[in-house]
Amino acid sequence: MIRIAVDAMGGDFAPAETVKGAVLASNEFPVSLILVGDKPRIERELARYRKKGAISVVHAAEIIGNDESPVQAVKQKKDSSLNVAVSLVKGKAADAIVSAGNTGALMASALFGLGRIPGVERPAIATIFPTPHGPILLLDMGANVDCKPKHLQQFAEMGSQYSEHVMHIQNPKVGLLNIGEEKEKGNQLVIESWPLLKEAKINFIGNVEAKEILDGKVNVIVCDGFVGNLILKFGESISSFTINLLKKELAKNLITKFAAFLLLPALGNIKKSVDYDEAGGAPMLGINGVVFKAHGRAKAKAFKNAIRVTYEAAKEDLVGCITKVESHA
């Protein structure tokens, strides 16, 4: 059984929703979950559920908040749920870790505790982006705001490995996010990255424009972390913006309310195809260990799905797959 260290205290709705998500996951997947955090609080939450799978609790007295400076918090709060969870992986007591807490702190703690895969210059955060043609992988999503071409090449290689081995896409198509199709287009970084991606052992299909992100044309999209984070956050906001606009219009009068009632199944379908909760967590690729970040606003269902992808990545030996590619490079 895959053993996953779960940071039970990270995220906006911890520990109630993280524990609930863990219970759901323990009933669905062949995992052994180690919930890390305030033991009495976690056990109180656990007591709410009768049916649960393999779950144990490891106490950690401190919590790293979302607003704390990542490196400082990781260094000072030795007994934080995040650090203790990472140390379980380091000490081989767990195979993987998942947290909905402070993204920078998770990256820092993982870097200090587990290190990088040999050959990898910069670990990256990849997001699984829902599209009507199935999920695609975007990276980097913010770990590296200033990148060199070599970094983008490694992001492409690591993303390709994840897509193939964890998302089970055969020969995944990898694209470089750019403002035009031609290889001469773009800023200096992407122009210099293009030939490196072309030579890499991936199925590089060239530049991908922003309007093609949702097209299902590619399986993996590569960009620097500044651009990736902006795209991710803008995408989230514009989806919820459109849905809120629609909700407001639908609630306007009796006729629109009646229409909304008739449309319930259709609206459900739309929501599902842009639902971040389905996608689960974001893998931190290049770390010498399986590390997943769940959304800070993750509720039980989203957190359960984050545990699911963490389980799948550990089962498929994600770290071994990336090591094979990067240590030869």
Place this chain on the structure above:
Amino acid sequence: MIRIAVDAMGGDFAPAETVKGAVLASNEFPVSLILVGDKPRIERELARYRKKGAISVVHAAEIIGNDESPVQAVKQKKDSSLNVAVSLVKGKAADAIVSAGNTGALMASALFGLGRIPGVERPAIATIFPTPHGPILLLDMGANVDCKPKHLQQFAEMGSQYSEHVMHIQNPKVGLLNIGEEKEKGNQLVIESWPLLKEAKINFIGNVEAKEILDGKVNVIVCDGFVGNLILKFGESISSFTINLLKKELAKNLITKFAAFLLLPALGNIKKSVDYDEAGGAPMLGINGVVFKAHGRAKAKAFKNAIRVTYEAAKEDLVGCITKVESHA
């Protein structure tokens, strides 16, 4: 009367829709329009409309296509509608120019023909972005893919002038697009730009995150042209993506079709609040002349609105406003 040189041959639906848009504009605004392009074709289009305002035609034999290399096309096709329209402004036969054609070629032709405003290092393309709280201005939208902090400072100053004098926003709030609120956040470019924007004579309110673009929190948002172009194109695609998804769901069966019928006014409201056609054209700020780019897919209504904003910018002496700020800097 403001005299506007109209590139009648630029854009996907030229000259039919550009001429129609010009006719509509001539009936609505106190403008004198000079349609530039294939004279017989333009006159054939004009003959369709009985009621029209002050419109004249200037012949130009060539057309610059959307796929042509901008600088090369501008240099070789001396008698293109774009070049001839710019030369009308240069020769003081027109006060402003609007084109739905090749963006790069318009910028190149304007740079060669009209030059930069003294003090401006890099002209920028600004887009008027519709939000439920009213339109906001984003720049640069792709003219400058690799920027220096000084460029972002000038974009902020020029955008502020446009917002105040053409969009009539008092003391417009200017934000720097970034991945976090704190001034230490972001890539090297934005970190170094922050203090310059802080010192500039604008109402700088600090960093703006991608999720706040549609919030109405700021009137002007500044970023480099690579990021701006990605955000613009992604925004366009995600809006039409959501609307298409909705349309598909609404057409599914009799019940949803009936619901869609009941919802027609609500859907109209939503469309209007994300409607790029209402916004009109994108000003090229920093050029020593009033130059507007209409959307390549602009139909008559959108093109008419592009003529409207071109008229307003010329009337408010946009070039004079920017000159005052930049020549002192």
